[in-house]
Amino acid sequence: MAEPPVLIRQDEVEDLLHYKDLIPRLEIALRKFSKLDSAEVIQPVRTTVPLQKYNGFLGLMPAYLVHEDILCTKLVCFYKRESGSTLPSTQATVLLFDPEYGNVKAVMDGEVITAKRTAAVSAISAKLLMPAKSDVLTILGAGHQALSHYNVFTETFSFKEVRVWSRRKETAERFAQSTQGHVTVLESVEEAVNGADVIVTVTGASEPVLFGQWVKPGAHVAAVGACRPDWRELDDVLMRQAEVYVDSREGAVAESGDIILSGAKVFAELGEVLNGTRPALREKTTVFKSLGMGIQDAVSAKLVFEQWKNKH
Numbered sequence: 123m124a125e126p127p128v129l130i131r132q133d134e135v136e137d138l139l140h141y142k143d144l145i146p147r148l149e150i151a152l153r154k155f156s157k158l159d160s161a162e163v164i165q166p167v168r169t170t171v172p173l174q175k176y177n178g179f180l181g182l183m184p185a186y187l188v189h190e191d192i193l194c195t196k197l198v199c200f201y202k203r204e205s206g207s208t209l210p211s212t213q214a215t216v217l218l219f220d221p222e223y224g225n226v227k228a229v230m231d232g233e234v235i236t237a238k239r240t241a242a243v244s245a246i247s248a249k250l251l252m253p254a255k256s257d258v259l260t261i262l263g264a265g266h267q268a269l270s271h272y273n274v275f276t277e278t279f280s281f282k283e284v285r286v287w288s289r290r291k292e293t294a295e296r297f298a299q300s301t302q303g304h305v306t307v308l309e310s311v312e313e314a315v316n317g318a319d320v321i322v323t324v325t326g327a328s329e330p331v332l333f334g335q336w337v338k339p340g341a342h343v344a345a346v347g348a349c350r351p352d353w354r355e356l357d358d359v360l361m362r363q364a365e366v367y368v369d370s371r372e373g374a375v376a377e378s379g380d381i382i383l384s385g386a387k388v389f390a391e392l393g394e395v396l397n398g399t400r401p402a403l404r405e406k407t408t409v410f411k412s413l414g415m416g417i418q419d420a421v422s423a424k425l426v427f428e429q430w431k432n433k434h
């Protein structure tokens with residue numbers, strides 16, 4: 123009989139999952155996903171169950187990586203919260219299976235996995251697409267994803283200046299006090315992105331907060347929020363003037379309001395750029411529209427489980 127699943131808590135996942143191990147594995151998974159013959163990766167588009175009464179969604183994100191034999195699913199609830207709400211906006215649990223028998227090997231916290239793998243994929247996009255000389259990073263939003271993006275971007279790159287904006291100035295100030303290095307708080311999005319080389323949008327907005335007229339030509343935008351077909355973070359001008367990269371074309375045309383409602387064309391998947399089948403247009407204004415994929419959770423969960431076993 124199969125062993126009962128182990129339970130891996132949030133603090134353990136935090137200790138076990140490191141960007142230096144995660145980024146190369148995510149790159150491999152993205153490459154495999156974007157191969158023309160992608161039989162190595164099975165990942166349906168996320169199924170979402172609307173929770174209309176609570177302004178949220180339950181997302182089911184299964185994935186199977188055939189060669190690595192990783193079978194996994196994440197269950198994630200995400201909500202649109204009112205300003206000042208103390209309720210969490212993303213809650214997640216990850217189940218890692220034994221693909222041969224079908225039993226669950228581990229049940230682990232999915233919030234840290236979601237925060238770290240999303241930020242790590244944005245860092246991969248920036249590595250490929252940001253201007254060769256990038257001095258200024260701006261983060262719009264000051265929640266969980268803002269912090270994980272701050273951590274991986276400052277660990278991976280050398281920005282001279284990091285700025286943050288949030289719709290409530292106190293939240294941005296609290297964020298700036300929580301970071302290791304200096305972060306400048308700006309009162310408006312326009313000021314915050316003025317001259318920025320890299321802009322990360324990690325808000326819960328459903329209407330555009332970032333407008334193309336404010337974005338420096340050649341800048342790179344990692345757009346992480348607005349994960350529903352009728353939610354926006356970026357305006358039409360930015361979406362139409364930028365070269366648009368995505369994690370998954372299939373996911374993007376089904377779920378991204380920024381793409382669907384602007385009519386912008388997807389230029390490439392990140393995996394295609396990593397595979398060398400589509401170019402990285404670094405000199406142009408670029409948007410990486412992130413939606414999140416089950417394979418990103420699967421490789422993260424495998425890594426956490428491996429590290430957990432080494433310790434027990």
Ligand SMILES: NC(=O)C1=CN([C@@H]2O[C@H](COP(=O)(O)OP(=O)(O)OC[C@H]3O[C@@H](n4cnc5c(N)ncnc54)[C@H](O)[C@@H]3O)[C@@H](O)[C@H]2O)C=CC1
Nearest residue numbers: 211240263264265266267324325326327347348412413414
């Ligand atoms: N692409 C991906 O793989 C993932 C995307 N997300 C999305 O990323 C976004 C940020 O997630 P978390 O940091 O976990 O949330 P959070 O609740 O911790 O932080 C959200 C931030 O956005 C701000 N915000 C909320 N509504 C806003 C509005 N209407 N206008 C401007 N700012 C607003 C909040 O004040 C806060 O600073 C959410 O949209 C979430 O759904 C989350 C996980 C994965």
Ligand SMILES: O=C([O-])C1=[NH+]CCC1
Nearest residue numbers: 198200349413414415
């Ligand atoms: O990939 C993910 O976990 C999510 N994307 C949007 C909200 C949660």
